[in-house]
Amino acid sequence: MSGIWTQVAPLPAGARVVALCLAESRPSVLAVSSLRYLTGVALALPITSIADPVMVFQGGVAWVASIFAIYLFNGVTDTVEDRINGSGRPIARGDLHPRTAAAVAAAAAALALLATLGLPLAMTWIIAVNLGLGYLYSGPPSPLKASPGGTVIVLMLSGLLSYLAGFTVATAGAGLVAPTELVVFTTAAICWMVLVGVPAKDLSDIPGDAAAGRRTLGVRIGESAARRVMMTAALGLLAAFCVAVAVLDARLVGVLVAMAAGAAAVVVAGTRPARQGQGRAGRRARRRSYEAFMATQQAVHITAVLSNI
Known part of the structure; x- marks a missing residue:
């Protein structure tokens, strides 16, 4: 036994x-x-x-x-x-x-x-x-x-x-040649990941990144400036995506709506001051923008998938 x-x-x-x-x-x-x-x-x-x-x-x-x-x-x-x-x-x-x-x-x-x-x-x-x-x-x-x-x-x-x-x-x-919708969506999604996601991720990790010698955007320009970069990028990317969908007649209107909601969420999270302190509670507060960014990623991809199956 x-x-x-x-x-x-x-x-x-x-x-x-x-x-x-x-x-x-x-x-x-x-x-x-x-x-x-x-x-x-x-x-x-x-x-x-x-x-x-x-x-x-x-x-x-x-x-x-x-x-x-x-x-x-x-x-x-x-x-x-x-x-x-x-x-x-x-x-x-x-x-x-x-x-x-x-x-x-x-x-x-x-x-x-x-x-x-x-x-x-x-x-x-x-x-x-x-x-x-x-x-x-x-x-x-x-x-x-x-x-x-x-x-x-x-x-x-x-x-x-x-x-x-x-x-x-x-x-x-x-x-086969990739369809217009895939090219437009891929470009927008990668730009969202890089221009919005990178500064959003940095916000909660600045102290540790600095201690480890990493020269991230947040370490280089500070939390406030990184927030402004993130919010400006979210709104600018939304405008560019809207123009691309209209000019190229891409069937991505549902995705555009999801991104608009996400950009608004990122801006709202970015304008709310993070809770002071360096503990887990403070880190959670500084992660609000990153959570909004991630939720938007999920929403636009789910919308794209459901719209084409």
């Missing part, structure tokens, strides 16, 4: 490690990454009848596994600044050992590449390049996350790859 319990006992511990790794990899980011991939699939449907549901699912597993590996590894390398910033993620609070997380991240990266077997060859390259970008962003000797320019480059390229992955799988790598 004791032998049976000895064999079963490790399972809960393993399940706990997986759960902690999922929490460390930021479930909201995994969800948005899934939506980006699905948007690439959905916006390809009007021009192709090739899409195979099994291949779409397999491609989604490969893409999400790569993002999981990247963000889990990022959590390992962000331990110092996360603890200074009062992050509640598992590594920062001491519930998940960095070495364990790094091993799981490496296994997930291998799984991501393995999952591309049977998919168009281009998908294997997309996953490999994405994993490479993830390492360059967080890993030694010179992580690109240390500078605003490096952060922007990685976010733009990885964002582009997410939509390209969905389009590639949906069209079975047939080399």
Whole structure:
């Protein structure tokens, strides 16, 4: 009897490690990454009848596994600044050992590449390049996350790859020309991620980023200026997206409405003064803008997917 319990006992511990790794990899980011991939699939449907549901699912597993590996590894390398910033993620609070997380991240990266077997060859390259970008962003000797320019480059390229992955799988790598809606949406979504998301994310992490030597936008220009950049970018991007939809006659009116609501939420959050203090309560207050940014990302992608399936 004791032998049976000895064999079963490790399972809960393993399940706990997986759960902690999922929490460390930021479930909201995994969800948005899934939506980006699905948007690439959905916006390809009007021009192709090739899409195979099994291949779409397999491609989604490969893409999400790569993002999981990247963000889990990022959590390992962000331990110092996360603890200074009062992050509640598992590594920062001491519930998940960095070495364990790094091993799981490496296994997930291998799984991501393995999952591309049977998919168009281009998908294997997309996953490999994405994993490479993830390492360059967080890993030694010179992580690109240390500078605003490096952060922007990685976010733009990885964002582009997410939509390209969905389009590639949906069209079975047939080399079709992307429809106008996909091009317009991808451009707007990447700009939203970079121009609004980067300053919004910086707001809650300025003390830790400064202590870790990272020259982020928030560290360089300060919290107040970063808020102004974020709000100006949100409104400017909304105006540009509106013009693009009208001029190019893109069928993205629903997405435009969702972005308008999101831009308003970002501006409202940005104008509300953050609670003073450096503890978790203060960090939560400074994350309101980032939460509005993330909610908008989810809304515009869900709208795009539902409008095209």
